[in-house]
């Protein structure tokens with residue numbers, strides 16, 4: 001299994017429009033962060049996207065992603081779903097509907113924000129995304145690969161962390177319920193939301209993320225969904241052993 005970080009930024013991305021801070025002006029490519037998404041490539045070629053944010057087109061071009069078998073959504077916020085129209089390139093030539101897995105609230109968000117896709121009166125024009133929405137009520141199996149939903153809290157909203165084998169992805173997280181901890185045992189890699197240094201109502205701060213990572217105790221931890229308050233090199237130099245900020249384009253072989 002190969003995991004590629006397609007985007008590791010918060011909803012604004014880094015650099016942020018109109019910002020002149022040191023991170024936004026940094027020439028270090030690790031400080032360029034697109035909106036959060038992940039590409040999971042199984043050894044048999046099965047290709048799964050986690051979320052489809054507004055940068056999906058650019059991310060697919062950068063990583064030459066030509067085939068996607070399914071998209072698994074963590075939740076329905078704009079920075080995680082606004083790229084859905086780009087999926088026309090994955091379904092058109094192959095003639096299948098894109099399997100979109102998510103919890104009920106996420107699928108409702110998609111139906112509302114992409115109402116034109118589901119409206120029979122919409123003229124075909126340049127083509128419409130072909131989406132097949134499937135509610136994720138428990139583990140799902142995609143081409144023989146099990147994806148385990150891990151309930152986490154994003155402020156007041158329950159959303160899904162996701163586990164693929166010994167890898168887990170907990171983006172947009174401000175609390176991990178005790179009941180979810182058994183789903184996070186024996187991980188080689190965990191990815192945890194770490195928005196910034198200061199506390200935030202719906203995301204872990206960096207110190208909260210480090211504390212959560214210690215509880216989970218995976219062999220390696222990467223942080224994601226960072227805003228411009230966390231410059232890559234300086235922040236990494238201060239993190240405990242085995243914990244690092246992820247960056248766009250980072251690929252893990254597991």
Ligand SMILES: [Zn+2]
Nearest residue numbers: 019021024228
């Ligand atoms: Zn900035």
Ligand SMILES: [Zn+2]
Nearest residue numbers: 075077154172
């Ligand atoms: Zn969110």
Ligand SMILES: [Zn+2]
Nearest residue numbers: 011077079172
């Ligand atoms: Zn987000």
